[in-house]
Amino acid sequence: MSHEFLQILWFILIAVLWVGFYFLEGFDFGVGMLLPFLGRKDEERRAIINSIGATWDGNEVWLLTAGGATFAAFPQWYATMFSGFYLALFLLLVALILRGISFEYRSKDANPTWRATFDWMIAIGSFLAALLLGVAFANLAEGVPINAKMMYTGNLFTLLNPYGLIGGLTTVSVFLLHGANFLSLKLDGKLRERTNAFAGKIYIAAVVLSLVLLITTYIYTDIYAHLGLNPGIIPIVGLAALFVSGYFIHRRQEGWAFISVAVNIVFTLVTFFMIMFPRVMISTTDPAYSLTIYNASSSAYTLSVMSVVALIFVPIVLIYQGWTYYMFRKRIMTEKETLVY
Amino acid sequence: MDPLILSRWQFALTTVYHFLFVPLTLGLGWFVAFMQTRYYQTRDKTFQQMAKFWGKLFLINFAIGVVTGIVQEFQFGMNWSEYSRFVGDIFGAPLAVEALLAFFMESTFLGIWIFGEGKVPEKVHLAAIWLAAIGSNLSALWILLANGWMQHPVGYVIDPTTGRPMLNDFFALVTNMKGWLFFGHTITAGLVTASFLILGVSAYHIVRNKNVDFFKRSFQMGAVVGLVAILLVILDGDSQGKYVYETQPMKMASIEALWDTEQPASFSILTIGDLSGKKEVWSLRVPYVTSLLACNNPGCQVQGVNDIQAQYQQQYGLGDYVPLMVFTYWGFRLMIAAGFLMAILSILFLLAMRRDIAKARWMKWVPWVIVLPYIANICGWLVTEMGRQPWIVQGLLKVQDAVSPNLTTVDLLISLIGYVVVYGALAVADFYLMKKYAVLGPDAAMHESVDAAPTVIGAQD
Numbered sequence: 001m002s003h004e005f006l007q008i009l010w011f012i013l014i015a016v017l018w019v020g021f022y023f024l025e026g027f028d029f030g031v032g033m034l035l036p037f038l039g040r041k042d043e044e045r046r047a048i049i050n051s052i053g054a055t056w057d058g059n060e061v062w063l064l065t066a067g068g069a070t071f072a073a074f075p076q077w078y079a080t081m082f083s084g085f086y087l088a089l090f091l092l093l094v095a096l097i098l099r100g101i102s103f104e105y106r107s108k109d110a111n112p113t114w115r116a117t118f119d120w121m122i123a124i125g126s127f128l129a130a131l132l133l134g135v136a137f138a139n140l141a142e143g144v145p146i147n148a149k150m151m152y153t154g155n156l157f158t159l160l161n162p163y164g165l166i167g168g169l170t171t172v173s174v175f176l177l178h179g180a181n182f183l184s185l186k187l188d189g190k191l192r193e194r195t196n197a198f199a200g201k202i203y204i205a206a207v208v209l210s211l212v213l214l215i216t217t218y219i220y221t222d223i224y225a226h227l228g229l230n231p232g233i234i235p236i237v238g239l240a241a242l243f244v245s246g247y248f249i250h251r252r253q254e255g256w257a258f259i260s261v262a263v264n265i266v267f268t269l270v271t272f273f274m275i276m277f278p279r280v281m282i283s284t285t286d287p288a289y290s291l292t293i294y295n296a297s298s299s300a301y302t303l304s305v306m307s308v309v310a311l312i313f314v315p316i317v318l319i320y321q322g323w324t325y326y327m328f329r330k331r332i333m334t335e336k337e338t339l340v341y
Numbered sequence: 342m343d344p345l346i347l348s349r350w351q352f353a354l355t356t357v358y359h360f361l362f363v364p365l366t367l368g369l370g371w372f373v374a375f376m377q378t379r380y381y382q383t384r385d386k387t388f389q390q391m392a393k394f395w396g397k398l399f400l401i402n403f404a405i406g407v408v409t410g411i412v413q414e415f416q417f418g419m420n421w422s423e424y425s426r427f428v429g430d431i432f433g434a435p436l437a438v439e440a441l442l443a444f445f446m447e448s449t450f451l452g453i454w455i456f457g458e459g460k461v462p463e464k465v466h467l468a469a470i471w472l473a474a475i476g477s478n479l480s481a482l483w484i485l486l487a488n489g490w491m492q493h494p495v496g497y498v499i500d501p502t503t504g505r506p507m508l509n510d511f512f513a514l515v516t517n518m519k520g521w522l523f524f525g526h527t528i529t530a531g532l533v534t535a536s537f538l539i540l541g542v543s544a545y546h547i548v549r550n551k552n553v554d555f556f557k558r559s560f561q562m563g564a565v566v567g568l569v570a571i572l573l574v575i576l577d578g579d580s581q582g583k584y585v586y587e588t589q590p591m592k593m594a595s596i597e598a599l600w601d602t603e604q605p606a607s608f609s610i611l612t613i614g615d616l617s618g619k620k621e622v623w624s625l626r627v628p629y630v631t632s633l634l635a636c637n638n639p640g641c642q643v644q645g646v647n648d649i650q651a652q653y654q655q656q657y658g659l660g661d662y663v664p665l666m667v668f669t670y671w672g673f674r675l676m677i678a679a680g681f682l683m684a685i686l687s688i689l690f691l692l693a694m695r696r697d698i699a700k701a702r703w704m705k706w707v708p709w710v711i712v713l714p715y716i717a718n719i720c721g722w723l724v725t726e727m728g729r730q731p732w733i734v735q736g737l738l739k740v741q742d743a744v745s746p747n748l749t750t751v752d753l754l755i756s757l758i759g760y761v762v763v764y765g766a767l768a769v770a771d772f773y774l775m776k777k778y779a780v781l782g783p784d785a786a787m788h789e790s791v792d793a794a795p796t797v798i799g800a801q802d
Contacts, residue, residue, distance in 0.1 A: 054456035057407065057448035064444055067414055068437035075429015082418025082425070083745035089419055090756045094763055097408040101767060104404035108774050150426075151747050171790055298430045300507075305511045309438055317445045324449055 007293040010073035011280070013310060015273040017069060021062035022133075022265050028056045030179015032099060032126025033172070033336035036119050038183070038194050043114075045119055047332045049103060051186035054328050056103060058321055060096070070332035072306050076150055076296035077280045084144065084152025085136055088159055092132045099125030116152075130175045131168040135159055138167025138213075140302050141272060143218050143282035150296075153285065170209040173266060175255045177206045177245070181258040188331045197256065210242055221275070226287070228277035231270070238267030345744045347753035348420040351760065353460040353726075355412050357719055358764050362406035362771075366456060366720050367481055367531030368570075369399040370474030372539065372562070374467075379639035381467050387555055394778075394786040395539065396470075397557070400455065401774045403477075405767055407448070412760070414440070420753075423577060424733055424743035429498060431508045432487055439483035447476030481531075482524050489520025492589045492725070492732050506737060519588065522581045525724075529573040530721070533683060534714040536567030540690065542779045544707030547699050552782050561694055568687035575680060579634070585728075586635035586643065589735060591653070591662060594646045597631050598624065606631035606643035614667055657736075664730045668723050676720035679713045 005170035008069050039045030052059075071078040082089060098121040106118035142163050145153045180199035184192055214235070217223065241263035248257035276282075278297055297303065373396045381387035384629055414436065418425050425432075450472040457466050490496075496513030497506040508514065543560035546552055586593045593599075608630030613623045617737040629639040636643075646663055653662040688706075690698075698704060731736055732741045778786065 050456075053451035055449075056452075058445060058452055060411075061440060061444045061448050064411060064414055065437065065440040067418075068433065068440040070433075071418065071425065071429060072433030072437040075425055075433055078418045078429065078433070079425035079745075081421035082415060083420070083422035083687070083747055086419050086745070086748055086752055087755060088413060090759065093412050093415060094759060097763060100408040100411075101404055101770070104400065105770055105774065108401065108647065109777070113801070146639055151422075153747065196523055210715060301511075302430050302434055302508045305508070313441045317441065317449075321445070321449055324453060327453070328456065330460075 001300075001304060001307075003297075003300040003303070004294070006300055006307060007073075007297045008278075009273040009307060010069070010297070010303055011273070011277065011293045013314075014066060014069050014073065015270070017062055017066035018273075019266055019269045021059070021066055023262055024059035024062060024271050025056075026130075026175045026265055026306055027178045027182035028052050028059050029126040029130045030175040031128070031183055032122045032179070033176055034123075034183065034195070034198065035126075036116075036123050036180055037199065038191065039119075042115065044191055045115075046107060047187060047191060048183065049106070049122075050332050051183060053103065055321075055324060057100070060100070060297040069306075069310075073298055073303060074280060074293065074296040075212065075298060077291050080146065080150050080152055080281055080291060080296075081140075084146070084154070085139075085159065088132055088136060092129055094138075095125040095128035095132070097125075098122075099129065127172060130172045134168035134171025137171075137272060138164045140281065141167075141217065141276065143222065143284040143290075145285045146281060146283035146291070150289070150291060163216055166209070166213050166216055169310055170206070170213045171194070173202060173206040173209050174242075174261065176202045178258075178261045178265060181249070181254065181261055182244070183317070184254040185258055186332055189286065196249065196252065198322075200246070203246045203249055207242060207246070210239060210268075214239065223275050227275060228279065229274040231274040234267050234274070237269040238264045238271065241267065342750050342754070344748050344750055344753050345366075345741060347750065347757055348744050348748070349740065351753065351757045352416060352420060354757075355409065355760055357722065357763070358768075359406065359409040359413055360718060360722060362409065363481070364475050364527070364531040364534040364714065365402045366399070366406045367528055368533065369395060369402070370470070370477055371532065372535055372566070373399050373768075374474045375468045377467055377470055377515065381463065381604050381761050387558060390783040390787060391559060394555075397778050397786045398538070398542075398775060400451075401771060401778065402409055402792065403451070408633060408767075409764070420745055420748065421743045422571065422745040422747075424738065427505050427738050427743070428491075428734060431490060431506060431514065434508065434511070435483045435487040435490070435514070439480050439487075443476050443480030443483060443640065444477075447473050447480065450476060478528055478531075481527050482520075485523040485527060486517060486519030487516045489523055490514055492729060493517060493519040493584075493732055493744060494704040494737055506734075518584060522577060525577040526574060526581060526721070529570045530718055532566055532570035533574055534718065536563040536570060536687075537683065537710050537714050539563035540567060541708040541711035544586035544704050545779070546782060548704045550699065552784075553699060555783055557698070558632070560690070560698065564687055567683065568691060571680065571684045571687055575684065578680070582634050583636060589729060590644045591649045591664065592648070592669065592725075593635060594644060595651060595666045595728055596665045596673045596724060597643070598666055598670045599631060599643060599645045600647055601645040602642060602648045603645065604632070605629045605640045605643035606635065607672070608634070614670075660731065660739075662731060664668040664728050671729045672720040672724040672727070672758075676717045676724065679717040679720070683710070683713050683717070686713075715788060733783060 031048060035045055039048045051201075067078070067082075098137050102118035102121040102125070106115050106122070109115070136159070139159050139161075142161070146151050177199060180195045180202060183195040185200060187195060230320060242259040245257050245260035245264070248254075248260060278293045279290045280293060281291040283291075298306075376388050376395065377392040379385065380392060415743065416538040417436075428726050448520070450469040453461060454473055455468040457469060461469075494506065495517050496508060496510035498509050500507045539559050540563040543563065546556040547560065582593075585596075590748075597606070598609045598614070598621060599606060605628060607626035607628045609624050609626050611625045612621055614621055631643055632641045633639045635641065646666075650662050654660065693701060731739045731741065733740045
């Protein structure tokens with residue numbers, strides 16, 4: 001296999017990992033943000049947490065694998081992005097730490113203050129993580145200052161520009177919608193009513209912000225001048241799916257509502273990776289300094305070894321993770337249910 | 342303050358902290374899987390209670406290992422971008438394999454284990470804890486192969502244009518003896534850590550005459566596994582010593598505070614150094630022992646720090662190639678002392694079990710043994726990591742050339758202080774819960790949550 005083929009393959013694989021992460025952890029973040037607002041009593045909060053309890057950690061591994069795969073396949077991308085977005089990633093790590101520990105610890109003590117503290121840490125951690133991921137991806141599309149040595153020359157505030165913040169807020173709103181749809185599928189009774197009503201409201205914000213993101217993408221990014229791959233109708237289908245989800249939410253067709261928002265998330269990310277290709281980090285200092293899959297990658301040997309590993313293990317992981325969702329497919333609020341967390 | 346120093350402190354603190362939780366996860370997982378298997382085979386309720394009680398402590402500890410592990414994977418790129426660029430062709434691969442092979446496995450199956458009881462078939466529930474235990478130990482293997490490569494680089498050629506190592510033999514990386522010796526040492530140390538936690542907590546309850554049968558059986562299990570595991574730790578450690586002699590002579594010399602090349606080499610029982618930690622003032626030595634430890638031959642030659650320093654200056658250019666000996670020397674001795682103390686204690690515990698240990702007066706002191714493996718674990722890593730300074734990759738890249746050049750002192754102060762605050766708070770919460778559930782005993786662990794029976798909720802509100 002040629003080096004170029006492997007570089008493209010790994011670009012696709014990393015895109016798949018991010019898509020998987022956004023789809024899966026997207027609703028986990030949404031559920032986390034909604035926790036203190038939708039769950040008014042302790043049992044309700046526990047039911048909400050239990051809806052993702054068995055699977056959130058596995059979902060987060062998609063992020064770790066995306067990070068590890070980026071290091072292995074495109075070390076220059078990994079080095080530039082992780083050192084460049086230093087403080088943003090530090091905040092993301094703190095958010096993930098506080099959120100992760102809270103799932104495990106909140107129900108291990110009956111003290112109401114203890115529980116309320118961890119519940120809010122879940123909500124704030126989820127919000128911060130969603131916001132920062134959105135900011136980071138918007139900045140990747142927009143481009144950041146990178147010098148001839150592949151070194152990021154901006155700071156945290158460089159990332160907090162208007163387009164970055166629009167990306168962040170859009171991500172938060174879509175994840176909230178995704179999480180509400182997921183909860184509507186997993187809960188019952190009053191809580192199900194409440195999440196459905198919330199989905200109807202946040203839907204409007206998600207649509208408005210997604211439209212703003214689309215329009216500003218033409219203003220802030222260089223896709224006119226330098227379009228990687230033409231995504232064709234993919235972004236339009238993605239946006240249309242988001243529109244349609246409102247109809248399903250209104251009609252209480254929870255499964256279809258969930259699927260249509262999922263389509264929106266997947267297609268938006270696919271669009272992102274297509275317009276980036278073959279660049280992985282765009283330099284606003286000089287387009288020639290941009291990192292591409294060709295100048296940022298590992299050797300053909302490393303990539304082929306990693307390809308063999310990935311081709312064997314990715315399907316296995318998909319099978320057992322999928323099987324987990326199948327096993328825990330029942331709604332949480334049945335009579336016999338016990339709440340673990 | 343120098344960003345390099347701050348990055349080093351941050352890496353050291355976050356890594357040592359992470360490894361406070363990892364060994365217990367590695368070892369206790371096997372115990373819980375074994376206990377649950379025994380329940381499955383015998384239907385003995387005590388085994389079920391054991392799996393639940395020790396499983397609870399396993400989970401409280403596991404959670405911090407997981408969340409602090411994310412930092413580990415990200416900080417290579419965040420703080421050590423030049424390192425990441427330099428070794429990316431090699432080091433990223435085991436890390437990615439670790440995530441794909443091990444992280445998915447442990448997190449997914451642990452989720453099934455926590456939530457699956459009563460919902461999935463009992464066999465599946467049992468398989469889940471085994472797979473979670475295997476997954477976490479597999480993750481140790483891959484990260485230690487990665488670390489083994491940094492200590493003893495294999496399977497690469499230097500790219501003539503970039504000067505960077507390029508992987509040319511993945512099999513050599515996977516079979517690197519350094520990594521496998523680390524792995525053997527680490528998983529057995531994990532079993533020791535778990536055994537001594539079990540011994541300590543069990544003693545606490547036995548002294549108070551609570552759930553005596555439950556805790557006597559746990560105590561016995563801890564003593565047996567603890568003894569076997571600590572002996573394996575020592576054996577593996579001995580092999581490691583010989584391998585360090587071959588591959589990292591400077592580390593060997595600095596562990597032994599051996600200044601000048603000796604044949605045969607003596608073993609220092611006590612060496613007092615000056616404040617720089619790199620010069621000797623006075624020492625008490627036993628002849629032949631270091632030679633014996635290094636190459637199984639009391640007469641062989643062991644190189645001293647001064648000679649290796651001179652040789653490295655010729656080979657790699659001017660510079661200080663001597664590690665901070667005060668850490669390697671004392672860290673090693675503290676580790677060994679804790680290790681042998683644990684071996685002796687395990688034997689004594691086993692002998693004592695032949696009589697009624699509940700009546701033994703010394704039992705009230707046994708909970709303190711819990712700290713011994715932690716001392717050994719931390720000292721071991723300090724020795725192995727500080728012993729290869731100034732190298733980040735032995736012979737190929739120095740730590741000072743590995744740090745991210747774009748980070749400022751302010752960036753690093755924010756993150757360092759942030760980690761200290763967050764990790765400190767986590768430690769308090771973890772210690773509180775561990776102690777609470779350890780003291781509450783098996784009855785509380787049988788309930789999934791502390792607030793008694795889980796509330797059934799439906800549409801009634």
